[in-house]
Amino acid sequence: MSEDPQIRASKIVETYQPVAAHIVQATKLTDTEILLELRLGNGQSLGHGAGQFVQISMFGVGEAPISVCSSPTQTETFELCVRAAGNVTKALHRLEAGDWVGIRGPYGHGFPVEEMVGKDILIIAGGIGLPPLRPLINLVLENREQYGRLIIVYGARSPQDLLFTDELNLWATCDDVEFHLIVEEPDDKWQGPVGVVTVPLRKIDIEPAKTLVAAAVGPPVMYRFVAFELLQKGLPEDNIYFSLERRMKCGVGKCGHCQLNNLYVCVDGPIFCYSDLQGLEEAVEAWAPPTAEAGGKRREPGKGHG
Amino acid sequence: MSICVVEHDELHALVQRLIQQGPAMGPRERQQQPGFYYFDWLNSADELVLDYVTTTLPPKKAFFPPREPFLEFSRTDPAKVRSMTDEGPFVLLGVHPCDLAAIEQLDIAYSDNIADGRYLANRARTTAIIGVDCWPDEYCLCTSVGTEQARGSADLFLTPIQRGYLVEVRTPRGQELLGDSAQLPATDQDEADTAQFRREKQRRVTAKFATGVEQFADILAAGGLTEVWQEVADRCYSCGSCSLVCPTCFCFDINDDINLDLTTGARIRTWDSCQLPDFALVAGGHNFRGERWERVRHRWHRKFLYLYTQYGRPFCTGCGRCSRACTADINLVEVSNDLIAYAQRETQNV
Numbered sequence: 001m002s003e004d005p006q007i008r009a010s011k012i013v014e015t016y017q018p019v020a021a022h023i024v025q026a027t028k029l030t031d032t033e034i035l036l037e038l039r040l041g042n043g044q045s046l047g048h049g050a051g052q053f054v055q056i057s058m059f060g061v062g063e064a065p066i067s068v069c070s071s072p073t074q075t076e077t078f079e080l081c082v083r084a085a086g087n088v089t090k091a092l093h094r095l096e097a098g099d100w101v102g103i104r105g106p107y108g109h110g111f112p113v114e115e116m117v118g119k120d121i122l123i124i125a126g127g128i129g130l131p132p133l134r135p136l137i138n139l140v141l142e143n144r145e146q147y148g149r150l151i152i153v154y155g156a157r158s159p160q161d162l163l164f165t166d167e168l169n170l171w172a173t174c175d176d177v178e179f180h181l182i183v184e185e186p187d188d189k190w191q192g193p194v195g196v197v198t199v200p201l202r203k204i205d206i207e208p209a210k211t212l213v214a215a216a217v218g219p220p221v222m223y224r225f226v227a228f229e230l231l232q233k234g235l236p237e238d239n240i241y242f243s244l245e246r247r248m249k250c251g252v253g254k255c256g257h258c259q260l261n262n263l264y265v266c267v268d269g270p271i272f273c274y275s276d277l278q279g280l281e282e283a284v285e286a287w288a289p290p291t292a293e294a295g296g297k298r299r300e301p302g303k304g305h306g
Numbered sequence: 307m308s309i310c311v312v313e314h315d316e317l318h319a320l321v322q323r324l325i326q327q328g329p330a331m332g333p334r335e336r337q338q339q340p341g342f343y344y345f346d347w348l349n350s351a352d353e354l355v356l357d358y359v360t361t362t363l364p365p366k367k368a369f370f371p372p373r374e375p376f377l378e379f380s381r382t383d384p385a386k387v388r389s390m391t392d393e394g395p396f397v398l399l400g401v402h403p404c405d406l407a408a409i410e411q412l413d414i415a416y417s418d419n420i421a422d423g424r425y426l427a428n429r430a431r432t433t434a435i436i437g438v439d440c441w442p443d444e445y446c447l448c449t450s451v452g453t454e455q456a457r458g459s460a461d462l463f464l465t466p467i468q469r470g471y472l473v474e475v476r477t478p479r480g481q482e483l484l485g486d487s488a489q490l491p492a493t494d495q496d497e498a499d500t501a502q503f504r505r506e507k508q509r510r511v512t513a514k515f516a517t518g519v520e521q522f523a524d525i526l527a528a529g530g531l532t533e534v535w536q537e538v539a540d541r542c543y544s545c546g547s548c549s550l551v552c553p554t555c556f557c558f559d560i561n562d563d564i565n566l567d568l569t570t571g572a573r574i575r576t577w578d579s580c581q582l583p584d585f586a587l588v589a590g591g592h593n594f595r596g597e598r599w600e601r602v603r604h605r606w607h608r609k610f611l612y613l614y615t616q617y618g619r620p621f622c623t624g625c626g627r628c629s630r631a632c633t634a635d636i637n638l639v640e641v642s643n644d645l646i647a648y649a650q651r652e653t654q655n656v
Contacts, residue, residue: 015423020384060564085589100384252420256557262612
């Protein structure tokens with residue numbers, strides 16, 4: 001449907017103008033993470049896809065790019081899980097229900113959800129990597145019959161750092177979810193395995209050709225180890241999707257901050273197919289150390305750029 | 307397009323008329339620093355200098371200001387947010403071919419995919435552009451990037467000749483600008499003057515790439531040049547001057563400025579540089595281009611590889627400003643030729 005030219009023109013001029021959104025609920029998940037449920041003031045749905053992000057504004061402090069962590073099918077409100085890391089995110093931690101913020105977006109290229117139908121889905125989340133993957137998990141759970149196995153591997157630093165604990169319990173008890181939880185620094189009460197996500201990952205048997213992987217892990221260097229394990233399992237590079245982190249300022253491929261070689265994480269990502277990252281030196285955090293299958297392949301410059 | 311000749315006095319009168327009709331920006335000489343030129347609002351045609359070498363900053367600042375407040379806000383609940391509109395239309399005078407090419411490149415980059423409305427709205431305020439041909443200096447490298455004859459979106463383009471200027475009327479708007487000015491037919495002598503000017507211009511460009519831009523992009527894409535990047539990085543101070551003066555650099559940062567009342571403020575877009583150490587820093591302290599040589603390489607890759615591949619032209623228009631401004635005397639052409647020579651040596655050794 002064509003849009004009124006005047007509306008389109010005003011939208012274009014306001015590329016960087018946020019719309020008001022109010023906090024429906026603010027829930028402290030851990031000492032460093034807060035879950036914000038928001039509703040747009042204009043009554044519209046955010047209309048995001050799994051893996052997309054928004055720019056959230058605290059006027060007077062600034063903007064921060066945050067992945068939407070609620071399911072795309074949840075349309076009245078949406079959720080952002082924010083780790084207190086910088087000025088803006090620390091200010092976001094002071095928000096309470098009823099407060100207002102600015103939102104623009106959604107931005108970026110999300111997961112290829114249609115391609116994932118009928119496949120086994122392997123989700124690998126490390127720490128604050130879980131929120132960008134949560135929309136995908138929820139989408140699969142909501143349409144469970146459309147997918148094969150759902151395997152979730154989630155690693156956190158300590159039991160206190162675990163996010164969405166209610167949902168973790170649900171996944172753990174759900175018959176059709178294979179859930180692997182691991183922490184690096186256990187406390188006295190911890191009964192589960194100890195280590196990083198690659199430990200349970202190594203033990204999981206998969207059928208490489210019919211499995212699609214979505215991974216978001218931190219710190220950046222963890223991607224390399226995850227990629228290594230996946231390639232060891234014989235997963236085709238085209239079946240691996242990584243959610244990468246950069247500090248996007250504009251969200252529309254202009255400001256240059258999130259540039260990764262010839263790609264902009266904000267428009268070409270943040271969800272990237274592993275095969276599209278091959279040969280990109282600045283995606284080095286994502287590369288598996290060379291193996292027989294994945295050694296030193298160079299990608300044509302400019303290829304795949306939208 | 308038509309061609310005519312406008313004599314010196316007539317052009318002076320034309321410029322004076324444009325200034326009177328509305329704001330006009332053009333190159334002026336710095337009173338405190340003779341020999342240095344800058345684009346600024348003109349009060350009279352006498353201030354306009356048309357035979358300048360190059361301005362310190364490119365004319366992009368007319369529609370992409372170094373610091374641009376674009377939203378006003380009041381931290382009420384919900385916040386009151388108002389888009390800040392800029393002043394009215396203006397004309398841009400005395401723009402060199404390299405800078406005309408640069409404006410065209412910014413237009414392309416900012417319109418691509420999700421358009422940058424702020425830029426386009428500002429750009430639309432430029433209701434006319436008059437270009438002028440120039441004498442290059444030892445830093446100019448326009449012939450290596452193919453911009454020496456660029457006209458971009460100029461409505462009129464002037465080439466200096468004996469009795470005034472040979473004027474290329476490139477758009478209906480250009481014809482409108484000329485208005486009642488006496489437009490003389492170009493004589494054989496005028497044509498000869500023009501040809502002579504262009505030959506002399508070509509001759510004066512001494513800084514040249516050792517390969518064409520396509521081959522240069524291939525060399526950069528092939529990589530293996532870390533040694534050269536590191537050598538350049540050893541001299542670079544990461545001060546960002548090169549980006550600051552570049553007519554095609556379009557990266558920016560967005561920050562909030564809050565007023566002393568702690569309630570009202572503005573959101574501001576400022577020029578940024580990929581050469582500054584924290585440009586690719588993310589939460590958690592990881593810096594995706596933390597090493598200086600990676601930032602130096604990124605600058606060349608962006609200009610001559612990524613944007614070249616994306617838009618089919620290098621995002622360098624050969625103005626030479628980065629080399630002139632560099633606090634460490636790093637010269638764009640010298641480094642590029644070092645890279646080319648290194649790559650050619652490596653190929654021979656294989």
